[in-house]
Amino acid sequence: MGNSGRRKPPLAAPKRSRAGGGRARKSTRRAPRRRSRNPLVRLMRTVLRLLWRLVWGIGWRMGVVVLLVTGLAVAYTYTTLPAYQTLMDGRARGSVTLLDRDGEVFAWRGDQFGGVVTVDTVSPHLRDAVIATEDRRFHYHPGVDPIGIASAIRINLSEGRGPLSGNGGSTITQQTAKLLCFGETYDETRWKSEAEYVSYCRRTSIWRKVREAVYALAMEAKYTKDQILTIYLNRAYLGAGAYGAEAAAQRYFGKSAAELNPSEAAMIAGLLTAPSALAPTANLERSQDRASVVIGLMREQGYLSADQAEAALARPAQLSEAAEQQAGGYFADWVMGSGPEFLTRDTTEDVIIRTTLDQRIQRAAETAMKSTFTDKVREESKAQAAIVVMSADGAVRAMVGGRDTTVIGAFNRATMAKRQTGSAFKPFVYATALELGFDPNTVVMDEPYCLDIPGSGRWCPENYSRDYKGRVTLTQALAQSINVPAVKIARRAGLDKVRRVAGDFGIESDLADGPALALGVSESTLLEMTGAYAGILNGGSSVTPYGLTELRLMGEQTPLMSRETGIGERVIRESAARKLVYMMSRVVEAGTGQRARLPRREVAGKTGTTQAARDAWFLGFTADYVAGVWMGYDDNTPLTGVTGGGLPAEIWRETMTRVHEGLPPKPLPMQRPAPRSSSSEPLPQQRAPVVRGNPIETILRSLFGN
Structure with missing residues (x-):
């Protein structure tokens, strides 16, 4: 008897549930997406897909081009960078140190540079204070910190400023690049004065931010982190005519940068944001307030223990006797005006002048x-x-x-x-x-x-x-x-x-x-x-x-x-x-x-x-x-x-x-x-x-x- 009218049996038995309930497992296959019957919606979806493909197609290609150009720019900049030892002293003019009749320093004029320091020779408190204040991720970024930049832009916009006004999100490496003026040295034929040159180096724009980033990346490739920090510690302006950590330590505290305690280190690090306004010789109380903020940052980031931070806050840094008195300012100005101009007011050398000043008599006159x-x-x-x-x-x-x-x-x-x-x-x-x-x-x-x-x-x-x-x-x-x-x-x-x-x-x-x-x-x-x-x-x-x-x-x-x-x-x-x-x-x-x-x-x-x-x-x-x-x-x-x-x-x-x-x-x-x-x-x-x-x-x- 034939079976032509019957339904053919399946070639394989249907799957059964493990529980043996006899019910087949529900299929997990996704049902096909229903296309909208609205032609306008279908048109918008099509346009968006085309735009995405266009953006992605152009974007990744542009990204590759930008990376290549940046890489070439970094590579070229890398070849122009000198040995880091030559970058310590960036002053355009020299300094004059004035000694009293007994050979004691009582005044400075010009751009003071106390001598080269390194990360290993300065007080570790100063090194830690600078990193805690200026760039807490210094040891982890390649010279540019996208997180820091995004945070700075957010803060600037929230405070009603432009994205590049105020906080810049610059790393220590980027700040060092700016201190080096991207390798451009002072040229009297190009700039009318040193002040104009400094203003040019500090100018902010999108293009200069790009140059700054390229220069920073090249520096990170050329120098070690310690070398970059060493350049920064030597070139940074720290108020009162002091350039570099050693000059600032001598100027304000009468001691070497290697001997700074936490409160003194915090005060110097605090000057980096506004060296002239925060200089302790201009306003000691304001400088101490800024130092207390730096001490708090050092405590938060683990550079100081709770006890160390408490002790530093309890005993804020004080100026040395010579710095506090600022004795003989009129006398120093007179001596500077009476000496040869090329060795006093416009000196390019570091000069020592011994004078007739008696600080005891000077104090007597000022007190009277x-x-x-x-x-x-x-x-x-x-x-x-x-x-x-x-x-x-x-x-x-x-x-x-x-x-x-x-x-x-x-x-x-x-x-x-x-x-x-x-x-x-x-x-x-x-x-x-x-x-x-x-x-x-x-x-x-x-x-x-x-x-x-x-x-x-x-x-x-x-x-x-x-x-x-x-x-x-x-x-x-x-x-x-x-x-x-x-x-x-x-x-x-x-x-x-x-x-x-x-x-x-x-x-x-x-x-x-x-x-x-x-x-x-x-x-x-x-x-x-x-x-x-x-x-x-x-x-x-x-x-x-x-x-x-x-x-x-x-x-x-x-x-x-x-x-x-x-x-x-x-x-x-x-x-x-x-x-x-x-x-x-x-x-x-x-x-x-x-x-x-x-x-x-x-x-x-x-x-x-x-x-x-x-x-x-x-x-x-x-x-x-x-x-x-x-x-x-x-x-x-x-x-x-x-x-x-x-x-x-x-x-x-x-x-x-x-x-x-x-x-x-x-x-x-x-x-x-x-x-x-x-x-x-x-x-x-x-x-x-x-x-x-x-x-x-x-x-x-x-x-x-x-």
Whole structure:
């Protein structure tokens, strides 16, 4: 019987479930995706698939091209990189280190580089602080950190800035590439100044970011991580003119970079973000706050234990004594301006300058300035003052050019401000008279006195007290700063001779031609005047104030220039100078300068107050030092209630009291005149000549006696 009408049995038995339930396992085959019947949807899907294929097709090819171009750029850059040892010092100019008279550093100028350090020679705390602050994945990326860049862009956009403004996400390697300016060195023919070059190197743009990345990748291929970090530690600018870790450690803490503790290392590492603004010499508190943030980062990343971090926060870094005081800024600027420009202001070498500065005396002057203005000048006053202290040979021991004693590059009123000298000029009038044979006991009439000045009319000098003393000696006239006798003596001695004597003593400013010369209408600087008074103290020889004693290149022992004294040629006889010292001592003992007295020590000096009290002076000396003080307003506003015998004399006394601490008293080199009669007026039989206003009467009296 055939089976043509039957269904053929399957060739294999259907699968059964293992449980034996007889039910077949459900098929896992995915059902075919149903195509949308909507033609618009099908069109969009087709377009997207085509776009993806296009993007992918172009993208991977472009990626290959970019990788090839980048690889070629990195390879080329690699061939241009020098040995890393040559990249340590990237300064365009040199530095000047200034030493005081004892050989101690007190100031730096120019671009300071303390010497090459390596990752192995610096303090490990500094190395760790830099990595923790600037690039925590430094040891794991190839020079560019995509994670860091993405994070920086996110932060910038969230804070409303452009993607490249603010945080840059740069690695230490990229920062080093920027410090190297991608291999472009400073060229005077291309950039107008070093500042323009630095600005160019720091410029940010997409293209420069690409160059930075290529240069960083090449550096990672050429150098080891330690070598890159070494370059960075040596080239980074760390504020206050310090380039590199060693210069910063010496500048701020007076120690080697190898000796930095965690708090000091954190402070230096914290400067990398804003070296000028965060420099501890500019704002110590702000620098300490930044350092505490760095210490926190070091703790988070395991570079410091909890105890170490707590100890560092409890004892923040402090400046060295020299860095904290910032003593002698005005003095340092003056020395830099007085030396050869190519070895000071524009030096390309590292220069060592030894100076005459005495830091003890400098502190005394600065303290006297601050205490006087704090205690005796109203807070809102804009009055200024200046102080100069020097030895009798012209060696300047201290200089304060204004009330703010910690500035650098500021207007120096001790050397730059030319002001009328007032009665402080009178010693040169009497120096001329003494040189011509006058005596401290020579009598002159203080009386109403008028002169006809060609081109100016009638001039009648008046005394500050508005009265007249009658017959007075030259000593009395100087002690009481009486004007009429000074004018008479100047005319009798000869105005041209007075100008010559003052000029020979070192007053180089233009001196007035008329008789008002005797009253100090000419202008001079405090430094000039103090130097001229030093000539009186040293016995009558001219003095050139000086601060530089030796200049040499760093590493060399033979000085390029040196100086041992500022004493020049003799101006007046020593006997005349000694008589003048006596007359000036009476200014302090019984005259207008009594506020300048020092206990158990002889002092000579002279006050000076100009017309309308626009300037007030006191200049004087002991057997050891000469000091000058000027006080006034920069805009010539008259002082209120201030004369040379007032606040300037008090500042002088405060300064010199501190200067002479521990020094034994010495007598002044003065010659006292022969004893006079007990009468306050010279007797008729005395031979002391009388100087009157009428020149004919003067001649007759000199011929026939009084």
